[in-house]
Amino acid sequence: MGFFIETLIGGLMAGMLYSLVALGFVLIFKASGVFNFAQGAMVLFAALAMARFSEWANIALGGDSLLLANVIAFFGAGVVMFLVAWVIERLVLRNLVNQEGATLLMATLGIAYVLEGLGQTFFGSQIYAIDVGMPKDPVIMFESLFEGGVMINKEDFIAALIAAVLVGVLTLFFQKTPIGRALRAVADDHQAAQSIGIPLNRTWVIVWCVAGVVALVAGIIWGSKLGVQFSLATVALRALPVVILGGLTSVPGAIVGGLIIGVGEKLSEVYLGPYVGGGIEIWFAYVLALVFLLFRPQGLFGEKIINRV
Amino acid sequence: MIYRENGQFKTTYAADQQIFTIAQDKWFVLGLIAFAFIGVPMLADEYMFRAILIPFLILSLAALGVNLLVGYCGQITLGAGAFMAIGAYAAYNFMIRIDGMPLIAALLLGGVATAGMGILFGIPSLRVRGLYLAVATLAAQFFCDWAFLRLGWFTNYSPSGSVSISNLSVFGWSIDSPIEKYLFCLIFIVAFAFFAKNLTRASIGRQWMAIRDMDVAAEVIGIRPMWAKLSAFAVSSFFVGVAGALWGFVHLGSWEPAAFSIDRSFQLLFMVIIGGLGSIMGSFFGAAFIVILPVVLNQILPALGALVGVEISTAGIAHAEFIIFGSLIVFFLIVEPHGLARLWAIAKEKLRLWPFPH
Numbered sequence: 001m002g003f004f005i006e007t008l009i010g011g012l013m014a015g016m017l018y019s020l021v022a023l024g025f026v027l028i029f030k031a032s033g034v035f036n037f038a039q040g041a042m043v044l045f046a047a048l049a050m051a052r053f054s055e056w057a058n059i060a061l062g063g064d065s066l067l068l069a070n071v072i073a074f075f076g077a078g079v080v081m082f083l084v085a086w087v088i089e090r091l092v093l094r095n096l097v098n099q100e101g102a103t104l105l106m107a108t109l110g111i112a113y114v115l116e117g118l119g120q121t122f123f124g125s126q127i128y129a130i131d132v133g134m135p136k137d138p139v140i141m142f143e144s145l146f147e148g149g150v151m152i153n154k155e156d157f158i159a160a161l162i163a164a165v166l167v168g169v170l171t172l173f174f175q176k177t178p179i180g181r182a183l184r185a186v187a188d189d190h191q192a193a194q195s196i197g198i199p200l201n202r203t204w205v206i207v208w209c210v211a212g213v214v215a216l217v218a219g220i221i222w223g224s225k226l227g228v229q230f231s232l233a234t235v236a237l238r239a240l241p242v243v244i245l246g247g248l249t250s251v252p253g254a255i256v257g258g259l260i261i262g263v264g265e266k267l268s269e270v271y272l273g274p275y276v277g278g279g280i281e282i283w284f285a286y287v288l289a290l291v292f293l294l295f296r297p298q299g300l301f302g303e304k305i306i307n308r309v
Numbered sequence: 310m311i312y313r314e315n316g317q318f319k320t321t322y323a324a325d326q327q328i329f330t331i332a333q334d335k336w337f338v339l340g341l342i343a344f345a346f347i348g349v350p351m352l353a354d355e356y357m358f359r360a361i362l363i364p365f366l367i368l369s370l371a372a373l374g375v376n377l378l379v380g381y382c383g384q385i386t387l388g389a390g391a392f393m394a395i396g397a398y399a400a401y402n403f404m405i406r407i408d409g410m411p412l413i414a415a416l417l418l419g420g421v422a423t424a425g426m427g428i429l430f431g432i433p434s435l436r437v438r439g440l441y442l443a444v445a446t447l448a449a450q451f452f453c454d455w456a457f458l459r460l461g462w463f464t465n466y467s468p469s470g471s472v473s474i475s476n477l478s479v480f481g482w483s484i485d486s487p488i489e490k491y492l493f494c495l496i497f498i499v500a501f502a503f504f505a506k507n508l509t510r511a512s513i514g515r516q517w518m519a520i521r522d523m524d525v526a527a528e529v530i531g532i533r534p535m536w537a538k539l540s541a542f543a544v545s546s547f548f549v550g551v552a553g554a555l556w557g558f559v560h561l562g563s564w565e566p567a568a569f570s571i572d573r574s575f576q577l578l579f580m581v582i583i584g585g586l587g588s589i590m591g592s593f594f595g596a597a598f599i600v601i602l603p604v605v606l607n608q609i610l611p612a613l614g615a616l617v618g619v620e621i622s623t624a625g626i627a628h629a630e631f632i633i634f635g636s637l638i639v640f641f642l643i644v645e646p647h648g649l650a651r652l653w654a655i656a657k658e659k660l661r662l663w664p665f666p667h
Contacts, residue, residue, distance in 0.1 A: 035440045035443075091639075092639055092643070095643040096642065096643060096646075099642075099646050100646075101385075101439055101440055102379070102385050102443075102582065102586075103582065103642055103646050105385075105440065105443070106578065106579065106582045106638065106642060107638070107639050107642045107643075109575055109579070109635075109638070110634075110635040110636065110637075110638035110639040110642070111635065111639065112635070113631045113632070113634055113635025113638070114631070114632050114635035114636055114639070115635075116628075116631050116635075117628040117629065117630070117631030117632035117635065118628075118632055120624075120628045120631075121625065121628045121629070121632070125624055125628070237447070237571070240444050240447060241444070243444070244441050244444045244445065248440065248441070276459070276460075277459040277460065278459070279455060279458075279459055280455065282451045282454075282455065283448060283451035283452040283454075283455050286445075286447055286448035286451055286452070287448055287452070289444075289445070289448075290433055290445050290448050293433060293436065293437050293441060293445055294433060294436050294437075297436045297437040297438075297441065298441075299441070
């Protein structure tokens with residue numbers, strides 16, 4: 001029983017990390033109808049910027065304060081992500097208004113290539129570490145309830161907490177602030193939003209910025225877990241089933257989807273994996289999402305798809 | 310002046326319904342095929358065959374298959390690489406498990422097996438559409454990556470996980486030099502291209518296009534969406550599967566699952582979109598663009614670096630390739646969202662009026 005709960009909690013935490021990446025997809029899809037395949041590349045780019053900036057800041061400060069170096073690096077990387085968002089809007093999205101979904105999807109794949117190349121040209125292509133001082137030691141909980149207790153990784157726990165806070169902030173941002181309202185209006189109907197005086201281009205820059213910051217947070221957390229390297233870009237592929245399970249247009253969907261996928265993956269790997277040779281995590285997530293899709297084509301929390309002739 | 314349909318009168322229904330109604334088109338295509346069969350083998354060297362021509366032919370066959378599904382039936386797929394893998398591994402298993410299996414039969418059976426899997430993974434398309442479907446087809450990709458890596462039966466329990474096939478021969482014609490491989494692929498691609506062209510002109514292709522344009526309306530006028538969508542998945546997978554088998558057998562010789570990774574799926578979708586959705590010719594343009602671009606970049610970049618006196622490292626070149634490839638794709642999508650096939654059509658329109666545009 002203790003082992004089952006341990007797996008379950010591990011799955012929930014992994015799920016929170018997936019939903020962090022998934023959030024980026026949802027934000028951009030909500031506001032511009034673009035399915036952003038470059039999200040993984042943005043995570044990699046942001047993490048690379050963060051890792052190198054903190055390294056350089058640390059040297060410039062003489063290694064006195066890791067915290068200060070990290071704060072500088074965080075803002076530096078934030079500025080970089082803002083620039084990326086601005087350039088993408090200016091050079092790509094503005095020119096592709098009203099194109100079909102598939103074309104936009106391909107464009108973001110192109111952006112992904114560019115970002116991967118640029119990131120590694122500017123910041124180097126070795127494996128870098130991000131050290132934001134997260135505790136790595138595991139803690140044992142519920143020792144009185146089960147024999148041996150339940151082991152939880154503190155780092156995962158903090159990461160999950162950060163993800164939860166981020167989601168809360170984003171939800172507030174979307175529901176309560178004027179900018180959030182403008183974003184929702186644009187998502188609902190481009191033309192109507194424009195006709196009541198919401199500037200489309202600025203809105204897109206804002207939403208790509210927000211997605212960039214989400215990518216930065218995801219990059220920091222994933223980067224400090226796995227090290228900042230090229231394979232970070234493939235994290236996005238792990239998060240895709242989360243998005244379609246939760247619904248492309250729903251922020252809470254990204255969270256719930258992430259939790260379901262995280263738990264499903266871990267449980268299947270532990271209890272089903274040994275029978276078929278292991279390593280089934282990735283495709284199991286996709287198949288899980290697929291089965292959900294067969295019953296709810298718009299995902300768990302997505303807006304109902306209505307077809308008119 | 311040269312290219313116009315004036316004076317070409319059709320007196321029978323058969324003549325009216327032929328593939329190329331304009332005689333110049335027919336002669337151009339026939340000339341192109343003749344050049345591919347006779348001219349190219351005389352001109353190209355071994356490097357050209359290995360690095361450019363054979364990959365181009367095989368990938369354009371795969372792109373053709375993807376185009377049938379994405380361009381004609383409107384079902385976006387990101388699992389084409391997986392279907393290539395299924396074709397390759399199925400053909401491999403037919404080849405080694407059945408004694409005296411003829412090569413062509415093995416390749417086609419590989420395609421048939423892929424068509425079956427295509428129908429299976431096409432079932433979600435009955436419920437979901439658009440981008441949701443694209444992500445759903447990724448399931449096929451990851452499942453196949455895993456299955457061919459972990460399940461030993463598919464690779465005949467080879468310890469290294471890679472499989473190889475050698476001594477290709479058809480009716481006593483042994484295919485081992487690059488020219489022979491090229492001709493072998495060319496025969497396939499020409500036959501399949503005509504097959505595809507005819508499919509799209511026939512009732513089944515029209516059903517696909519109706520479904521693509523608006524599936525609810527298509528249903529109202531009596532087209533069965535399930536039949537149309539699943540048949541598109543089956544035919545497309547058949548094409549892609551045969552291409553995959555050729556890729557493994559003829560181009561690579563020995564391969565492992567990484568040869569058909571998700572990058573290949575993206576690449577195929579790029580070809581279709583850059584070439585032009587819903588165009589047979591476009592599949593070839595797209596394949597040519599995607600195959601040749603990296604080769605050209607690889608040659609040009611170091612030379613360009615030397616020109617301005619900068620030594621570019623190998624890693625630097627790889628990254629620069631990424632950047633240029635990505636930006637060119639975005640550039641093409643912005644400048645001509647309908648693909649290279651559209652440029653081709655515009656050129657033909659212009660030629661029709663030339664030299665008297667008014």
